[in-house]
Amino acid sequence: MDAWTRSKNFKKIIEEARELQRVFSSDVPIVIEELFTAKSDSSSLIDELQETKVLKNGARKTELLFILPSSYIGSPRYMHQLYQDAMAIVRKFGKPDLFITFTCNPNWPEVKNSLNGTQTSADRSDLTTRVFHLKLKDLLKDIVDKQVCGKTLAYVYVVEFQKRGLPHAPFLLILDQNSKPMNPDNFDEYVSAEIPDPILLPEMHQIVTMHMIHGPCGKANPNSPCMEDGKCTKKFPKDFIEKNIQSLDGYRVYKRTEIGITVEKNGQKVDNRWVVPYNPHLLYEYGAHINVEISTHKLKLDPPTLAGGCDSDQWSAFTRQWKMYKTGMVITDNVLPTALFYCCDTNIRTDIMRDLQGDVASMIETDLLNVIKRLAVKEESTLVQRIKLNRMFLSPGSNIRTCLASLRGQVHSASIKPRAEK
Numbered sequence: 001m002d003a004w005t006r007s008k009n010f011k012k013i014i015e016e017a018r019e020l021q022r023v024f025s026s027d028v029p030i031v032i033e034e035l036f037t038a039k040s041d042s043s044s045l046i047d048e049l050q051e052t053k054v055l056k057n058g059a060r061k062t063e064l065l066f067i068l069p070s071s072y073i074g075s076p077r078y079m080h081q082l083y084q085d086a087m088a089i090v091r092k093f094g095k096p097d098l099f100i101t102f103t104c105n106p107n108w109p110e111v112k113n114s115l116n117g118t119q120t121s122a123d124r125s126d127l128t129t130r131v132f133h134l135k136l137k138d139l140l141k142d143i144v145d146k147q148v149c150g151k152t153l154a155y156v157y158v159v160e161f162q163k164r165g166l167p168h169a170p171f172l173l174i175l176d177q178n179s180k181p182m183n184p185d186n187f188d189e190y191v192s193a194e195i196p197d198p199i200l201l202p203e204m205h206q207i208v209t210m211h212m213i214h215g216p217c218g219k220a221n222p223n224s225p226c227m228e229d230g231k232c233t234k235k236f237p238k239d240f241i242e243k244n245i246q247s248l249d250g251y252r253v254y255k256r257t258e259i260g261i262t263v264e265k266n267g268q269k270v271d272n273r274w275v276v277p278y279n280p281h282l283l284y285e286y287g288a289h290i291n292v293e294i295s296t297h298k299l300k301l302d303p304p305t306l307a308g309g310c311d312s313d314q315w316s317a318f319t320r321q322w323k324m325y326k327t328g329m330v331i332t333d334n335v336l337p338t339a340l341f342y343c344c345d346t347n348i349r350t351d352i353m354r355d356l357q358g359d360v361a362s363m364i365e366t367d368l369l370n371v372i373k374r375l376a377v378k379e380e381s382t383l384v385q386r387i388k389l390n391r392m393f394l395s396p397g398s399n400i401r402t403c404l405a406s407l408r409g410q411v412h413s414a415s416i417k418p419r420a421e422k
C-alpha cells in the first residue's frame with residue numbers, strides 16, 4: 001500500500017470513528033506541545049525566572065525545567081509577547097472604539113454541504129475550523145479594506161476555542177478620528193440592538209432571530225450557562241429605551257424600543273430586550289453570531305462642585321463649568337438631572353429633596369438649575385453689591401487679569417452698566 005492510499009484510508013477511519021476523531025483533535029496539540037517543548041539550560045534565563053519569582057530560591061535543577069518558547073503558539077511567552085504588542089498599538093493609536101466577537105456557525109452551508117452521511121458538524125472540527133478561518137480572512141478584508149465600520153487605524157484579535165470546540169475571534173478596532181462613534185445619535189451607524197420588522201425586512205428579521213437572541217435565561221431557563229446566583233451575568237433582559245445614550249459611567253446603552261415585535265425562542269416569547277447588539281451589514285454578510293459593541297470612552301473630568309450660600313459670581317462660574325463638564329463627558333438627557341444633583345454639596349441636596357416632591361431624576365435640566373439657584377445662591381441687594389465694588393482693590397503682586405475679571409463680575413452683580421467716556 002503506498003503512502004497516499006495509507007493516508008487516505010487513515011483519514012477515512014478518523015472521519016468515520018467520531019469519538020476517535022474528537023480524541024485525535026484534542027490529543028494532537030498535546031503531542032505537538034511535547035515535541036516543541038524546549039529544554040532550557042541557559043543560566044541567564046534561570047536567573048531571570050528567579051528574579052521574577054517564577055522559581056523558588058535555589059531551584060537550579062535545569063534538567064527538570066521545561067520552558068515553551070514564544071514561537072510556540074498558545075504558550076505563556078507567546079501570549080505575553082502578543083500582549084506587549086497590543087499595548088504598544090494602543091499607546092500609538094489610542095483606545096479601541098469597537099469590540100467585535102465573531103463566532104463560528106456550525107450550520108454554514110460550506111460546512112453542511114461537506115458532511116458525509118450521518119456526520120454532524122461536531123464530528124468535523126477540521127472542517128468548521130477551516131471554514132471559520134476563511135470567513136475570518138474575509139471579515140478582516142471587509143473591516144480593514146472596505147471600511148464597513150469606518151477607517152480602521154489598527155486592530156488586534158485572537159482566535160479562541162469554546163468549550164464545545166467551535167472557534168470564535170474577539171476583535172478590538174481602533175478607528176480614525178473621523179470614524180469614531182462619539183455621539184449617541186450616530187451609534188445606529190455601527191450597532192443595532194433591535195429585531196428588524198418581519199414585513200419590511202423579512203430576511204434580516206430571520207437572521208437576527210436565529211443568531212442574535214440571547215438565552216432566553218432567567219426563570220424560564222435557570223440552567224442557562226449565563227446564569228449565576230439566579231441572575232444573568234450578561235444582564236439580560238435589558239431595559240426598553242427610546243434612544244441610544246451614554247451612561248454616566250461611560251457605557252453605551254443602545255436603543256431598544258417597545259414596538260411590540262416579538263419572536264419565539266426555545267418556547268419563550270422574546271422582544272428587543274433580548275437582542276445581542278450587532279452590526280446589520282456584518283450579520284447579513286456572514287450569517288453567524290457577531291456581537292458588536294462600542295467601547296466605553298470616559299473622559300476623566302472632575303465634576304464641578306457647588307457649595308450652599310454662594311454668591312452670584314460663584315453661581316455663574318459653576319454654570320459655565322457645568323456646561324463644559326456635560327459636553328466633555330457626553331452626558332445624555334436621561335442622566336443629566338442626576339449628574340447635576342450630585343454636583344451639589346450635601347446641604348443643597350438635602351434642601352432639594354425637601355423642596356421637591358417629585359422625582360429629581362425625571363426633571364428637565366433648566367428647571368433643576370433654577371431650583372438649585374434658588375436654594376444655593378444667597379441673594380444680596382444691589383446696594384450691598386455696590387459697597388463690595390467700592391471696597392475692591394488691587395493687592396500688591398496680584399495678577400492684573402484676575403483682578404479685572406473679578407471687577408467685571410462685581411460690576412455685573414452690582415447692576416452697573418459700564419460706559420466708556422472720551
Ligand SMILES: [Zn+2]
Pocket residue numbers: 214215216217218224226227232233234235236
Ligand atoms: Zn442570560
